[in-house]
Amino acid sequence: MKEELAKRYEPADIEQRLYATWEREGYFTPVADRERPRFSIVIPPPNVTGRLHIGHALVNTLQDIIVRWKRMSGFNTLWLPGTDHAGIATQMVVDRDLQRQGISRFDLGREKFVEKVWEWKEKYGGEIIDQLKRLGASCDWTRSRFTLDEGLSHAVRTVFVSLYNDGLIYRDLAMVNWCPLCRTAISDVEVEYRDRNDKLYQIDYPIADSDRHVTVATTRPETMLGDTALAVHSDDERYRDLIGKEAIIPVANRRIPIVADSILVDMEFGTGVVKVTPAHDKNDYEAGLRNNLAQLQVIDETGAMTAAAGDEFKGLDRFEARKRVVEHLKEQNALREVKDYQHAVGVHGKCDTIIEPMISRQWFVKIEPLARPAIDAVREGTIQIIPQTWEATYFNWMENIHDWTISRQLWWGHRIPAFYCGNGHMTVAVDDPQACPECGSTEITQETDVLDTWFSSGLWPFSTMGWPEKTPDLETFYPTDVLITGFDILFFWVARMIMFGLRFTGSRPFAQVFLNGLVRDEHGQKMSKTKGNVIDPMDVIDEYGADALRFTLAIFATGRDIPLARKRVEGYAAFANKIWNASRFAMMYLDTDLKSGGNIQRDDLGTVERWILSRLNETTREVNRYLSAFRFDEASHAIYKFFWHEFCDWYIEMVKPVLMSKHGSDDDRRKAKRVILEVLDRSLRLLHPFMPFITEEIWLKLGGVEPSIMVAPYPVAEEVLEDREAERMIDAITAMITTVRNVRVERGFTPKDRFKLYIDATTPRDASLFRDYSYLLIELARLNEVVVGAAIPEGAHHDVVSGFAIGIEFPEKEVSKEQLEKVQRDIEKSKKELAGLDAKLVNEQFLQNAPPQIVEGARARQTELRERIAKLEKNQQP
RNA sequence: GCGGAGUUAGCUCAGUGGUAGAGCUUCUGCUUUACACGCAGGGGGUCGGGGGUUCGAAUCCCUCACUCCGCACCA
Numbered sequence: 001m002k003e004e005l006a007k008r009y010e011p012a013d014i015e016q017r018l019y020a021t022w023e024r025e026g027y028f029t030p031v032a033d034r035e036r037p038r039f040s041i042v043i044p045p046p047n048v049t050g051r052l053h054i055g056h057a058l059v060n061t062l063q064d065i066i067v068r069w070k071r072m073s074g075f076n077t078l079w080l081p082g083t084d085h086a087g088i089a090t091q092m093v094v095d096r097d098l099q100r101q102g103i104s105r106f107d108l109g110r111e112k113f114v115e116k117v118w119e120w121k122e123k124y125g126g127e128i129i130d131q132l133k134r135l136g137a138s139c140d141w142t143r144s145r146f147t148l149d150e151g152l153s154h155a156v157r158t159v160f161v162s163l164y165n166d167g168l169i170y171r172d173l174a175m176v177n178w179c180p181l182c183r184t185a186i187s188d189v190e191v192e193y194r195d196r197n198d199k200l201y202q203i204d205y206p207i208a209d210s211d212r213h214v215t216v217a218t219t220r221p222e223t224m225l226g227d228t229a230l231a232v233h234s235d236d237e238r239y240r241d242l243i244g245k246e247a248i249i250p251v252a253n254r255r256i257p258i259v260a261d262s263i264l265v266d267m268e269f270g271t272g273v274v275k276v277t278p279a280h281d282k283n284d285y286e287a288g289l290r291n292n293l294a295q296l297q298v299i300d301e302t303g304a305m306t307a308a309a310g311d312e313f314k315g316l317d318r319f320e321a322r323k324r325v326v327e328h329l330k331e332q333n334a335l336r337e338v339k340d341y342q343h344a345v346g347v348h349g350k351c352d353t354i355i356e357p358m359i360s361r362q363w364f365v366k367i368e369p370l371a372r373p374a375i376d377a378v379r380e381g382t383i384q385i386i387p388q389t390w391e392a393t394y395f396n397w398m399e400n401i402h403d404w405t406i407s408r409q410l411w412w413g414h415r416i417p418a419f420y421c422g423n424g425h426m427t428v429a430v431d432d433p434q435a436c437p438e439c440g441s442t443e444i445t446q447e448t449d450v451l452d453t454w455f456s457s458g459l460w461p462f463s464t465m466g467w468p469e470k471t472p473d474l475e476t477f478y479p480t481d482v483l484i485t486g487f488d489i490l491f492f493w494v495a496r497m498i499m500f501g502l503r504f505t506g507s508r509p510f511a512q513v514f515l516n517g518l519v520r521d522e523h524g525q526k527m528s529k530t531k532g533n534v535i536d537p538m539d540v541i542d543e544y545g546a547d548a549l550r551f552t553l554a555i556f557a558t559g560r561d562i563p564l565a566r567k568r569v570e571g572y573a574a575f576a577n578k579i580w581n582a583s584r585f586a587m588m589y590l591d592t593d594l595k596s597g598g599n600i601q602r603d604d605l606g607t608v609e610r611w612i613l614s615r616l617n618e619t620t621r622e623v624n625r626y627l628s629a630f631r632f633d634e635a636s637h638a639i640y641k642f643f644w645h646e647f648c649d650w651y652i653e654m655v656k657p658v659l660m661s662k663h664g665s666d667d668d669r670r671k672a673k674r675v676i677l678e679v680l681d682r683s684l685r686l687l688h689p690f691m692p693f694i695t696e697e698i699w700l701k702l703g704g705v706e707p708s709i710m711v712a713p714y715p716v717a718e719e720v721l722e723d724r725e726a727e728r729m730i731d732a733i734t735a736m737i738t739t740v741r742n743v744r745v746e747r748g749f750t751p752k753d754r755f756k757l758y759i760d761a762t763t764p765r766d767a768s769l770f771r772d773y774s775y776l777l778i779e780l781a782r783l784n785e786v787v788v789g790a791a792i793p794e795g796a797h798h799d800v801v802s803g804f805a806i807g808i809e810f811p812e813k814e815v816s817k818e819q820l821e822k823v824q825r826d827i828e829k830s831k832k833e834l835a836g837l838d839a840k841l842v843n844e845q846f847l848q849n850a851p852p853q854i855v856e857g858a859r860a861r862q863t864e865l866r867e868r869i870a871k872l873e874k875n876q877q878p
Numbered sequence: 879g880c881g882g883a884g885u886u887a888g889c890u891c892a893g894u895g896g897u898a899g900a901g902c903u904u905c906u907g908c909u910u911u912a913c914a915c916g917c918a919g920g921g922g923g924u925c926g927g928g929g930g931u932u933c934g935a936a937u938c939c940c941u942c943a944c945u946c947c948g949c950a951c952c953a
Contacts, residue, residue: 008915193951200953217953231953269952276953283953344951389882393948396881400949490948522890524946555901556891560883560947563890571902574915585912633892637900652912738919745919751908782910833897845933854896854934861897 005587005698009580011545015693019133027710028140030078032472039075040477041067041510042461043139044485044493047086048121048146049093052131054519054527054564055486057537061550062516062557062632063484064137068689069627071138072714078477079138080464082145083125087413087453088182088350094120094412110411110448117412121146131538136546136692138710143473145464147456148414155463156456157417157430159504164428168366169406171418175285176405178358179348180303180318184409185362186348187452188402189491191355193344200341201326204334205230205275208246208255214239214273215336219343220280221329222321225252225309226298229276231287233267234260250334251325252310259291282357299356301409318356363407363416363449370499371398377498377508384512386630390487397491406452413450420445458496461509468504480510487515487560514630516557522565540569547691548573554690555640557632575640576694579687582648583698586676589659593703597677602720606668607769608776609675610726612651615642616679621717623686639687647679650734654776663775677702682715689714729769732802733776739801740781743808746819747797754784758792758807766804798871803864805871823875830872834865 022028030038041063046056063079071077094117095105105113125146132139145152163169176185201221204213216230230247232239239258246255264287265274278288279295288295298309305313305321313321329335346355375398377383378391385391407416419427421436422443435442456463461483465474479501485494494513501509520526521533528534540549543566551572556562592598602610619642626635655672657663664672681702688695688709699709706712740757749755757777761767767788770777774786792798792807799806837858840846847855 005912007913009913193949219953264953266952271953274953281953283951392882396949487948524890558892561890565890565902567902568890570915574913577915578913581913581916583912588912637892641900648913649917653917741918742920745907751910751918836897840933843933847933849933850896857896 005580005584005701007581007584009545009577009694011547011576011693012542014697015134015136015541015546018693018696019136022138022708022710023133023141025708027708028079028138029142030076030140030477033076034476036074036076038078038476039067039070040078040080040480041482041484042464042480043079043081044483044489045082045084045145045147045457045460046128047089048083048125048128049086049090050128052128052135052537054535054537056128056132057135057549058519058553058557058562059484059486059516060132060135060137061553062514062630064135064550064692065554065632065689066482066484066627066630067138068692068710069714071710072685072688072712073716074713076476078140078143078473080143080145080477081129081132081137081139081141082460082464083128083147084453084457085121085146085148085413087408087410087450088184088186090117090121091410091412092182092351105411113411134538134541134546136550138692143464147453147460151466151469152456152459152463153414154430155459155467156414156451158468159459159500160417160451160455161428161430162504163365168369169363170366171361171363171407173359173361174364175282175357175359176362177346177348177355178301178360179351179353180299180301180356181351181353182348182410183301185358185360185405185407186355187405187454190349191346192349194347195342196345198341198343198345200339201329201335202271202337202339203250203275203329204336205247205249205273207242207258208248210245214242214247215271216273216275217270218275219341220322221325222305222309222313222318223277223280223298224249224275224325225305225313225321226277226279226296227252227254227256227275228278228288228294228296229256229291230258231261231265231274231276231291232258232272233265234262236265236267236272238272250332251328257293259293261287261291263287263290279359280357285357285359295359297359299358301358301360303353303356362405363418365404365406367401367404367499370503371401371495373502374398374495374498377502383498383508383510386512386514390490390515394490394495398495404452406455407449408452409448410450413453414456416447416449416451418447420447454492454496457493458500459504461497461501462505478505478509479507482512482514483510484514484516486518488518490515517560517562519553519562519564522563522567524561524563535564535566540566544569544573545576545693547576547694550692551575551636551640551690554632555636558634575644576691578644578648579684579691579694580698582643582652583680583701585652586680587701590673590677592673592677594677594681595703595705597674600671600674600678605671605675607726607729607773608651608654609671610723611730612647612675612679613721614723614727615646616682617717617721620682620686620715624714624716627689636690639683639690643683643687647683650730651679652676653780657775657779662779685709685712686715688712728802729766729773732804733770733773735802736804736806737777737781739799739806740777740783740808743797743799744782746822747810749810751782753811754782755811756785756787756809757781757783758790758796758809759786759788760792760805760807761788762804794874798874800864800868800871805867820876823872827869827872827876830865830869834862834869837862837865 044059067077067079098105160169177191179186198219200217200219202215202217204215206213227249232242242258243260245258247258248255264283265272276284276287276293278284278293279297280299296308298306299318300306303318305316305318307314313324316324347353348355375395378385378394385394417429419433421439421441423439423441425436425438427433427437433444436444461480462474462478465471465478467474497509525531525533537549548569552569619638622638623635626638658668658672684695684699696709704712759770761770770788777783777786793809796807796809840858841862
């Protein structure tokens, strides 16, 4: 037992060593035991080529806390990890790398490029896993999955084919969000709207065969090259006569019809005339279909103008073309006005490129039939979203959901299992067909589009466990219990897992969803590279240790925003050091370990010992309760407060006289040591899910039965440890000590000056207890004598503490002006409170309506205040 | 425009009907042999404004102001 600890806690020395041991011993892997209740959770798979950022650190810390807590609580626990192939993001990364080498992916061709991406994945894919290990994540790495693994790919194909056969996947020509940089379609949720300061151009369109003109407004003049109509409202008197006539597009010099469309046009807005570009605007597209308008594509998939835009513009980038068009408009005197205009512009969330609405042939999921059961599951409580306030957002989105564009014109991802033969037949099948089932042709090519990454991650909770095969893992660990993830992917990921899970496994993919907030900087600003306020979790771990980072994240994990600053982590690194030093102190005295320490006979213990065990017990109850409710902040705070402010600040100080043989018998000493060992053991186990490394390092030295704290049982509250009476007495003693310390400073005495304390105990029992523990008062309040029961001398400082009248006798009688003022403030404050209580207690309504314990409490407080005021007033007498 | 969240100590935030809290910051004192990443003590808030319900409101209701976040966007 007598093992020396270093004076300061040095996380770097121990963390990686302990993690390696845990992994080697297989503690992260659940056992094949169907008897024990099981608990399972799947990781939100990070991008395979990504690096761990602070958001990952948060979400994985929270998962690890729950997982370690459940594992220690006796559940057969699985935390299944893995990575996501992250279609666009990964392709972009590799593409950029190739470009740096002067190679274009188009030079390589699809097959070679995909090989390169796999090489990249092999080379860097393990990095984020290693970083999760640095954080302490107790994932079962033997079950690690990747969304492009064979098994998961099979699940993807199975789901695709099933949805297709059920008519829920279709291929159609439609207007989609197109990213000209990534050259792929993206879904609605991948479009982000950014407020921009742009220009609104007012352009005159001449009416054909007349000298009239109408004015239309647009933010995108380049699209006028693709206009195929002007539209007005059918009820609009101003333009009614123009319906059916033609207008001439300036610059393009082309005739277009003027149509009536009362859906597209709002009479009240602007001039009441709208230019219609069916090939490059969603609303215009719809209007075009209604009015049988031509679709003229003037912008291609790279964002450049097409031949249809005219020879002068062909090949120009769309924004260059805009400038050129505006110049021409000016020359032709067709530009009536240019206004500053603020509006929201859709960009691709991944690359910030402005989205070009484009008509193209894509694959879609008909979503409504999938959404309905997913709405019901949350409404009926089958799936619980925590914090509950997110449910409204979930419903709002799910009830207004649009069909999901799932095809992507990328090379990296699950290729859509649709096959075309030379005769134009299409086959959708799980296994690659050797010949066309319809015509027997063996000239078969597979669809070149791949699936949206979220299509495969939507299957994650069951595809990772072997679905559609009925594997033992699926039977044991599915459905999972909890999903912990950021609220920012509620629609992208959570909603889709719910929809797919319900449809394909017949059960909810998880019972509860905990949505954590977003980590921001200390002023609530979003972290971004441009702002330079990014905190790299690896730097933080290097500097303060993983435990400090984890504890900081946990204690701030409530709410939408989590303000994080290095300074805060520093504060909890100090907590780790505190734990270290308290343990170091304890170990200087401990002479038995947990194995040979024997049981504690609670009835033999003194009040101080019963008090600390009672406090620990209450803390244990709170931590378990808070963890059940995902209140990571309250749970971590409860342990922090107990360990530092009750165990270290008070209990250790109180047992020092006993440990150092200044007070008490050998038997008292033995009991105190046993209780210290007990408190350390339980506190460390309680804290382990939050701070796995330091707790393991110390706990191993306490000599428990289990080979690791990871597999030791999690403490649960035991009623027998609760002791209200001990708490009442120790509260009184600590309050008296605080009062003496307080008055000492106010009167200008030094810690070396010693006084005499008088206590007026009301019952013989209390009196005897104060006598027993007078050594505590003497040591901690630095007194020379405690007198219980005798009259308090007139010249002493009078006060009432925890219901006991006390007097402090100082070596000199002089009272400073400051002290008198302080006493006066005290009296006034008490009088004010008393006045309030007096008024309350004569109020019939209060006496009748308030609960009895409140009334009683008020009476007791009233009595105490009266007494206290009387005593304090004595201090003012000369 | 629709939906949601928020406004509590200098800062960041807990606190869903019964005497206003934490951490950090700040100030004062302390080489008390576990820890200066420490110990002890102090200061600091009309709980965004107004109204209502109630014996009693930071807490429930209404209203106004401001902030933030989704979703949908009118050229």
